[in-house]
Amino acid sequence: MIYLTRFSLPGEGAELSFLGNSRENKRTCYTSRYPFGVFLSRGALTLKLEPVTILCGGNGSGKTTILNLMGEKLGLSRGTVFNRSSFFEDYLELCRAETAPAFRDAKENSRVITSDDVFDYLLDLRYMNENIDHRRRELLEEYADARYAKFQMRSMEDVDRLRQVVDAQRRTGSRYVRDRVMNDVVEKSNGESAFAFFTKEIQEGGLYLLDEPENSLSPRLQRELVSFLEDSVRFYRCQFVISTHSPFLLAMREAKIYDLDSAPVQPCSWTELEHIRTYWQFFQEHRGEFET
Numbered sequence: 656m657i658y659l660t661r662f663s664l665p666g667e668g669a670e671l672s673f674l675g676n677s678r679e680n681k682r683t684c685y686t687s688r689y690p691f692g693v694f695l696s697r698g699a700l701t702l703k704l705e706p707v708t709i710l711c712g713g714n715g716s717g718k719t720t721i722l723n724l725m726g727e728k729l730g731l732s733r734g735t736v737f738n739r740s741s742f743f744e745d746y747l748e749l750c751r752a753e754t755a756p757a758f759r760d761a762k763e764n765s766r767v768i769t770s771d772d773v774f775d776y777l778l779d780l781r782y783m784n785e786n787i788d789h790r791r792r793e794l795l796e797e798y799a800d801a802r803y804a805k806f807q808m809r810s811m812e813d814v815d816r817l818r819q820v821v822d823a824q825r826r827t828g829s830r831y832v833r834d835r836v837m838n839d840v841v842e843k844s845n846g847e848s849a850f851a852f853f854t855k856e857i858q859e860g861g862l863y864l865l866d867e868p869e870n871s872l873s874p875r876l877q878r879e880l881v882s883f884l885e886d887s888v889r890f891y892r893c894q895f896v897i898s899t900h901s902p903f904l905l906a907m908r909e910a911k912i913y914d915l916d917s918a919p920v921q922p923c924s925w926t927e928l929e930h931i932r933t934y935w936q937f938f939q940e941h942r943g944e945f946e947t
Contacts, residue, residue: 656892658758658765658862659704662725665749666699673745687740690724693717697918705911706888710898711928712915718898719769721915722864725896726767728752731864733767735775761892764861768853770870776852777845777871798828850876854883859891869901877903902931 665673670691694700694717702708702721710718723737728750758765801823826834849871857863869877881903887893897904905912905925914923925931938945 656757656761656860656888656894657704657706657755658761658894659725659729659752659754659896661701661703661751661753662721662728663699663701663751664694664721664724665746667695669749670695673749688742689738689740690717690720690746691742693720697915697920700920702913703911704894704896705909706894707884707907707910708896709905709907709910709912709925710896710915711900711905711912711925713930716915718915719866722767722866722896722898724750725752726864729754729758729762729765729862731762731765731767731862733769733772735769735771737769758862761860761862764858765863766856766861767864767866768856768868769866770868772856773849773852773868773871777848795828798823802828845871846873846876850880853880857883857887857893859887860893862894862896865895865897865899867898867900869899869904874903877901880904881907900930902934905931 674688674691693715710721712718719737723739724747725731726733727743727747729752797819801819804820853868868880872880884893884895884904885908888895899905902925904910905928910925911922912925912928913920914928916929917923926935
């Protein structure tokens with residue numbers, strides 16, 4: 656399924672025309688003109704999108720910038736804030752997004768997911784577990800106090816305390832605590848929790864812009880994420896635009912890859928990417944160590 660069919664950035668002429676305006680020239684003296692200039696040497700950049708489209712390039716190549724522009728142009732929901740200068744809205748106005756009719760129904764499920772979203776999710780889990788641990792310690796103290804209390808009921812106002820004492824005397828400490836507090840929200844590694852975040856957030860029938868989803872994931876979990884994303888495309892009508900350096904994600908079936916380090920930017924095979932060739936050369940140099 657394709658919801659976003661084409662996304663175009665302003666060409667050199669449009670950028671220079673905007674910045675050549677005397678009023679805008681004056682503004683550049685006092686503030687960053689980002690994202691103007693980021694793609695100036697890349698020529699007119701129009702991305703024709705597939706069910707899986709991948710943006711690859713080095714630091715500063717503009718991968719994350721394009722995802723942010725796409726997300727804002729389409730009005731997609733997102734969790735964390737991002738860098739937007741006073742020129743961001745001006746640049747966004749010069750961008751063009753073409754969507755299929757199906758996007759109208761898919762927009763509600765669509766969103767931008769960044770590594771910051773995953774990190775915040777992991778911090779939330781840790782905070783929740785710390786609070787649960789604190790409550791567990793309180794309940795163990797309460798249990799000890801109730802179990803060994805010398806209690807005598809004097810009025811109906813003591814009914815709740817009576818129930819507490821009886822309950823403590825009938826149960827073990829662990830059972831008393833377990834019945835009153837939820838189990839730890841997560842007993843998984845950060846990587847497993849990060850993978851669970853993607854499976855929770857990605858729903859059927861949506862456009863998802865993923866910024867370096869491999870962060871926090873081991874190679875094994877990256878391969879599991881690839882299987883999940885491929886199934887989401889094949890069976891659940893999802894479309895993905897992904898910024899990544901991961902060879903596992905770059906090798907996704909039928910993914911269309913744009914190398915943002917090239918000029919002009921053109922689709923390419925994942926095996927043509929410079930950093931993938933560097934990996935290949937490294938393993939070739941150490942091939943004998945794998946074969947012993």
